[in-house]
Amino acid sequence: MFKLRKILPLITLVFLFGLNANAQDAKKNKKSDLYVTGGLEIIFSGNTGLKMAGQEINSGVMRFAPVINWQTIFNADFGNRFGLFSGIGIRNVGMIFDVPTDHVEDNVDGPVRKKVRSYNLGIPVGFKVGNLHGFFLYAGYEFEIPVQYKEKTFVSERKTDKFSVWFTDRVNYQHSLMVGLQFPYGTNLKFKYYLNDYFNSSWGDNQSKMKGTDLNYNQITGNVFYVSLNFSLFRNTKFYYSEYEKKHTFPQS
Numbered sequence: 001m002f003k004l005r006k007i008l009p010l011i012t013l014v015f016l017f018g019l020n021a022n023a024q025d026a027k028k029n030k031k032s033d034l035y036v037t038g039g040l041e042i043i044f045s046g047n048t049g050l051k052m053a054g055q056e057i058n059s060g061v062m063r064f065a066p067v068i069n070w071q072t073i074f075n076a077d078f079g080n081r082f083g084l085f086s087g088i089g090i091r092n093v094g095m096i097f098d099v100p101t102d103h104v105e106d107n108v109d110g111p112v113r114k115k116v117r118s119y120n121l122g123i124p125v126g127f128k129v130g131n132l133h134g135f136f137l138y139a140g141y142e143f144e145i146p147v148q149y150k151e152k153t154f155v156s157e158r159k160t161d162k163f164s165v166w167f168t169d170r171v172n173y174q175h176s177l178m179v180g181l182q183f184p185y186g187t188n189l190k191f192k193y194y195l196n197d198y199f200n201s202s203w204g205d206n207q208s209k210m211k212g213t214d215l216n217y218n219q220i221t222g223n224v225f226y227v228s229l230n231f232s233l234f235r236n237t238k239f240y241y242s243e244y245e246k247k248h249t250f251p252q253s
Helices: 008-026 243-249
Strands: 032-052 063-065 070-078 082-099 112-130 136-155 158-166 174-182 187-194 220-231
Touching (some): 063 082, 082 136, 082 220, 112 174
Antiparallel strands (some): 070 082, 136 158, 136 174
16 A cells, blocks of 8 residues: 655655755745646546455556546746645546455345546645746645545446435545646646545444445545646646747746
């Protein structure tokens, strides 16, 4: 299972490097540059540490989520090599997994696969370090509130049930760490790891069980992670900048 302590030293080192770069750059540019950007995110997610009733499961499936993932970012650049950001976004987060045969309901004939997702309202905070008008690295933390949950049940690869519900307690509030690379012309690659379980361990035993199984939601543990491709996250709606635009819109480092 992914261990947070393995990446904390790296994040700390990058942050300290950014502070040092910012201190040097501040001598040249005392003013901060404030602006708003936004962009789409295409998500490829998986899960780690997935367990059902204490039994470890190795049947997680990669999940593709191209919609709806939108982010609005508020940027504060302190010179050309260090900046901070926050914002708000809506994100499609979930997992796909196969239910062990010993947890499938007796009246179900065939293997069961579950596809679950929630639309989360997220608030990120983070920092950027590097050439902020070209290639740079960023990292941060994000808090997400699940707004709308959907669950699909497949038996022998045929969909047999689907339901959705608003503001359910089935899913936890999510805490995550992220790190990413911004490329010069608007494309962005990001990795995010969710620190807590996807499902809520406080979901009561007397509440609804997961359809097609004998499992309660509080018996399922596991964390979501994803890699995503972002567009124009820290730039405006143009993917390409001419030499004139780069010279007059973005100060050169």
